[in-house]
Each structure stands twice: as C-alpha cells, then as structure tokens.
Amino acid sequence: MTILSVFDIGLVVLLLGIGASTIAAREAFAAVIGFVVYGLLLSIAWVRLSAVDVALTEAAIGGGMTGMLMLGAVARLRVAKGSDTRASLPARVAAGVLSAIVAAGLAIAILSPPEAIPTLAPMVMENLAQSGLGNPVAGVLFVYRALDTLLEKVVLILALLGVWSLAPDNVWGGIPGLRVYARPDSTLTFLAQLLPPVGIVVAIYMCWVGAKEPGGAFQGGTVLAAMWLLVMIAGLTSVPSISQTWLRVLVVVGPVIFLAIGLAGMVLANAFLAYPSGYAKPLIVAVEVALTLSIGVALGLLAAGPPERVQQQ
Amino acid sequence: MTAATLFGLCGAALVGFGLYGLVTNPEPLRKILAFNLLGSGVFLVFGVVSRRAAASGLGGDPVPQAMVITAIVVAFAATAMAIALVLRLLQETGRSTLSADNPGGTDTDRGNS
Numbered sequence: 001m002t003i004l005s006v007f008d009i010g011l012v013v014l015l016l017g018i019g020a021s022t023i024a025a026r027e028a029f030a031a032v033i034g035f036v037v038y039g040l041l042l043s044i045a046w047v048r049l050s051a052v053d054v055a056l057t058e059a060a061i062g063g064g065m066t067g068m069l070m071l072g073a074v075a076r077l078r079v080a081k082g083s084d085t086r087a088s089l090p091a092r093v094a095a096g097v098l099s100a101i102v103a104a105g106l107a108i109a110i111l112s113p114p115e116a117i118p119t120l121a122p123m124v125m126e127n128l129a130q131s132g133l134g135n136p137v138a139g140v141l142f143v144y145r146a147l148d149t150l151l152e153k154v155v156l157i158l159a160l161l162g163v164w165s166l167a168p169d170n171v172w173g174g175i176p177g178l179r180v181y182a183r184p185d186s187t188l189t190f191l192a193q194l195l196p197p198v199g200i201v202v203a204i205y206m207c208w209v210g211a212k213e214p215g216g217a218f219q220g221g222t223v224l225a226a227m228w229l230l231v232m233i234a235g236l237t238s239v240p241s242i243s244q245t246w247l248r249v250l251v252v253v254g255p256v257i258f259l260a261i262g263l264a265g266m267v268l269a270n271a272f273l274a275y276p277s278g279y280a281k282p283l284i285v286a287v288e289v290a291l292t293l294s295i296g297v298a299l300g301l302l303a304a305g306p307p308e309r310v311q312q313q
Numbered sequence: 314m315t316a317a318t319l320f321g322l323c324g325a326a327l328v329g330f331g332l333y334g335l336v337t338n339p340e341p342l343r344k345i346l347a348f349n350l351l352g353s354g355v356f357l358v359f360g361v362v363s364r365r366a367a368a369s370g371l372g373g374d375p376v377p378q379a380m381v382i383t384a385i386v387v388a389f390a391a392t393a394m395a396i397a398l399v400l401r402l403l404q405e406t407g408r409s410t411l412s413a414d415n416p417g418g419t420d421t422d423r424g425n426s
Contacts, residue, residue: 050371054382062389072396073396305400
C-alpha cells in the first residue's frame with residue numbers, strides 16, 4: 001500500500017464522517033461548519049481526481065460561498081419560533097432503506113465500468129490548438145460548450161432576480177440586508193484592510209491564467225466577491241442599493257459581451273458563439289475579464305440577500 | 314481498488330447520506346444542506362467518470378469536468394434562491410417550518426415580526 005493510497009483512504013473516511021455529521025448534527029450551526037470543512041476536503045479529493053479546475057470551484061463555491069450564505073441564514077433563523085418534529089422511526093427506517101438502495105445502485109455502477117470507456121479527451125486536444133488556449137477545461141467551457149457557459153451566467157442573473165424579487169414592495173430598490181459588523185478595532189477590520197489588495201491581484205491572476213492553466217473567470221470572480229463582501233461586512237464600504245445603475249450594468253456586462261461576441265460569430269464565423277479564426281484567444285480573454293467582474297458582483301449580491309432597507313437620501 | 318473507484322464509492326455513499334437527510338430532516342435549512350451534500354456526491358461520481366476516461370496525456374476527460382464546474386455554479390444559484398425563500402418565510406411568519414399544522418407554536422403568532 002503506497003503512501004498515496006493511505007492518504008486517499010484517510011480522505012474518504014474524513015469526507016464520509018464529516019458528511020454524515022452535517023446530516024446527524026443536532027445544531028444547524030454545527031452542521032454548517034461541518035459543511036464548510038467538508039467542502040474544503042472535497043476540493044482535495046478533486047485534486048486527487050486530476051480535476052484542479054473543479055477543485056478551485058468547489059473550494060470557492062462549495063465551501064466558501066455556500067457556507068457563508070448558510071451561516072448567515074443560521075444566525076437569522078435563531079429567532080424562529082416553533083420547532084419541527086423529527087420524522088417518526090418507521091419513516092426514518094424507510095428513508096434509510098431508500099437511501100441505501102440509491103447509494104448501492106450508484107456503487108454497483110461505479111464497480112462495473114464499461115469495457116471500452118468512452119472519452120472525449122482526444123477530440124478536445126485535437127482542436128484545442130486552434131483556439132489558442134492551453135487549458136482543456138477552459139477550451140470546453142468557452143469553445144466547445146460555450147452555450148452552457150453563457151446560460152450558466154444567465155442562471156446566476158435569474159437567481160439574483162429571484163432573490164431580489166423576494167423583497168417586500170416598500171423596500172424594492174433598497175439596500176440588501178447584509179449583516180454589518182463595524183468595529184474599528186476588530187480583527188475583521190484589520191483583515192478587511194489587509195486582504196483585498198492581495199485578493200484582487202489573486203483574482204486577476206486566476207482570470208488571466210485560466211486560459212492556460214487551471215483557473216478562470218468563475219474562480220477569479222468568486223475571489224473578487226469574497227473581497228467585496230469582506231469590506232462590506234467590516235463596514236469599510238457601504239452596501240449599495242440595488243437600484244444603482246452601475247451595479248446593474250456590472251451584473252449584466254459579462255453575459256452581454258459574451259452574447260454580443262456570440263452573435264458576431266454568426267456573421268464572422270458562420271455559427272452562433274463561434275470565434276473568427278485567429279481571434280479566438282483575445283476574444284475569449286475579453287469575455288473572461290467581463291465575466292469575472294459580473295460574476296464577482298452577482299455572487300456578492302446573491303450573498304448579500306434581498307433588499308431590506310430603503311435608501312436614505 | 315484504484316483511487317478513482319474509492320472516490321466513486323465515497324460519492325455513492327454521500328448521495329445516500331444526502332438523500333436520507335433531505336427526506337428525514339424537517340428543518341428547511343438542513344434540507345438545503347442535505348441537498349448540497351447529495352449534489353456533491355453526484356459531482357464526485359461524475360469526477361470519477363472523468364478520471365477513468367483519461368486520455369491524450371490529460372488526467373481526466375475535460376468535458377465532464379467542465380460540466381461539473383457549471384453544475385456547481387448552478388447548484389449555488391439554486392441554494393442562494395432557496396435560502397432567500399426560507400428567510401422570507403421567517404420574515405412573513407416568524408417561523409421556519411414547512412409543516413402546515415405547526416405543533417410547536419400557535420397559529421395566533423402569525424403576521425409580520
């Protein structure tokens with residue numbers, strides 16, 4: 001048994017243990033903390049599966065952003081009245097049996113792989129050089145399956161619209177109800193002053209390097225969002241009201257540029273979302289930069305939640 | 314057993330855990346969390362499919378990897394929406410439960426709080 005397989009077994013044991021604890025924990029707070037740890041461990045598993053792009057996304061979103069959203073929700077739900085009754089024992093046994101059957105079905109599928117494993121990797125690598133990109137995952141995201149990527153950004157905007165539309169009528173267009181913890185002498189304030197310059201450079205680097213190495217618009221945008229949220233929560237900058245024009249422009253600029261280049265492709269390259277030959281890389285980098293900004297703002301606003309206060313003039 | 318198979322079985326078990334939590338846990342927030350656990354298990358199984366299809370000098374098939382990245386983003390968007398709904402429910406009713414006949418509280422304390 002090699003040291004790596006010992007590492008893998010340990011990782012799987014930790015993942016299963018912490019995963020189970022997020023379900024079994026009595027306190028929602030403990031469950032959410034478990035989930036954040038689980039997200040970070042899961043990203044190590046993704047590295048072990050040679051999927052570094054996915055690992056970065058999982059660490060940023062699965063552990064970080066989702067965890068932050070859930071922590072905020074737990075803090076607010078403390079005031080909730082009334083407790084739910086747990087499911088009865090027969091119901092839990094039935095659910096356990098059902099879950100075990102589903103898991104066993106998946107396990108059987110995992111343990112009996114097909115004779116010839118289908119793969120698209122050779123096709124991806126064959127044509128990747130034409131796009132000028134070095135990262136095959138970025139190639140899939142922005143060249144072969146660009147429509148998926150475009151629609152994914154539209155989903156983000158739709159989710160943001162959905163969250164905003166939950167605001168009561170009288171505060172529409174107001175300021176999101178992000179909890180601000182403004183204490184001038186706190187560690188949070190210190191970190192909010194120290195980290196953003198580093199974080200912004202990391203975000204730009206991730207966006208830029210995404211064309212060649214693991215990274216990309218989404219991971220970079222998440223780091224940007226985290227930095228923005230940090231300075232907002234520390235009270236160093238105010239939470240903007242959602243009716244600000246610049247805010248709305250930033251949210252849509254990425255998808256709009258992506259769509260415009262896609263439509264231009266219909267004229268210049270004979271297909272929607274196709275890039276004219278020789279210009280693929282500069283166009284993709286332009287799209288990535290715009291998307292990084294839009295994703296950063298959209299994620300920050302999603303985490304900030306629906307408007308709760310009217311803007312004071 | 315290869316590392317990929319090990320992580321695949323881990324993913325299968327996580328799907329089971331997530332499904333169990335989703336069905337049995339009555340709190341909406343815990344259901345959302347369980348749903349995320351279920352989703353991450355599915356993604357992990359997908360990652361194993363990608364790892365096994367490694368070819369052309371790559372560590373895995375990039376197509377499933379790109380799909381998982383998209384999936385993680387969409388799952389986050391759905392989670393953000395779901396959490397906003399739970400918080401709005403709390404704002405409207407002062408409670409965060411899905412049961413119609415609330416055994417813990419009384420119906421008289423409905424209303425804006």
